[in-house]
Amino acid sequence: MEVYQKSRGGFDFGLCDRNVKLAQEQGAKLPKTKKTGTTICGIVYKNGVVLGADTRATEGPIVCDKNCEKIHKISEKIWCCGAGTSADTENVTGLIGSQMELHRLATGKEPRVITALTRLKQRLFQYQGYVSAALVLGGVDSEGGHIYTVWPHGSTDRLPYATMGSGSLAAMAIFEAGYKDDLDEKEAIDLVDQAIQAGIWNDLGSGGNVDIMVLDKKAAPKMLRNYKKLNERTFHAPGLYKFPKGTTALAEEAKKRFASMTVEAVDSKMETE
């Protein structure tokens, strides 16, 4: 068993000691990880679930991506919004997504949201909070529409509406005021849009545009990427720079050389013998 484990690869922790020494001796600081400050939310409506997210990714105080995608696919009708360290959310949802696909091929049945939830929570608990991924998992399966929240240490909640991330309080305020049971699709999209906007305007860690994902029991999943573009740059330099001819001095004009060549179109059928 040990021989088998040694023959496989995995993570290499060789650089951790070096990092500690660098920090102690030279006072070097680790580069900041790319986090998604974030407002993410999900709501259960009459025919399924609606997930929403903002699109800002930050590296410390700098916005490093103004239009990133925070809604990740786990399976056809199970999607997951992620807050926390970008690499952690993307890779953990990717890993669980691939496991769900293998599971679906092995069992031949449509995947359930609770399966994805159990795998996510076991994986996050195994890593004791070192994988900093706070997720809103939402999807439809044979049992209906579900929304779950998963915290980085591995605890989960099942809720009719949920928000996560630094803008979660702003979004939750909108949800608490506006949620009703059995909303229809338009009302649900509207409510999620307002909740994400509350996060975008009132939280520094969230910004950019609003992304919405509609998962219906009977229809195909609808990804409304950049449903609302709220932070367009109003003033842009006009297109390409145009320099008038004569701006740079010419060394030689090679026009003559090429004018003496002729180009013929050849029929490109290959001759087989």
Added chain:
Amino acid sequence: VGTAAAMATDRKSIPILREPLDTLRTKKTSVDNSASHPVQLIQEEHNVNIAEGKMRMLAKIHGVHVPMRMKMDQTILSQHKRLHVPGMKPSFVGLETMLGMDETIEFEDYLNDPEFSEKQVDIHTEMEKSMFPKLRK
């Protein structure tokens, strides 16, 4: 096998000499069992702990012979003929089928595959290590 499993689950930070220290092979001159990062400990011990837990549960439910037979099968299937060298990979088809690892894709399958590592390895040294793995008293 029993003592190896006990050592894996009881890995503590107190630096006690558990096996004879082979300085010439591993270049370690002090007994230092601490890992560079807590996640390294998790990666090394988690699967082993889960497997041991399952064996203990089977022993309590079905009797001690069940995990004995399973461990025997696993030991037989863990034997490999090919050397563990970049370029060649020992194949554990039977063990993977038995453990269910042929149906999963984990970090170990695509990160840092030792088959593609760029270290220069002396085949004779590797053969010696595989034939005579432990330092005898």
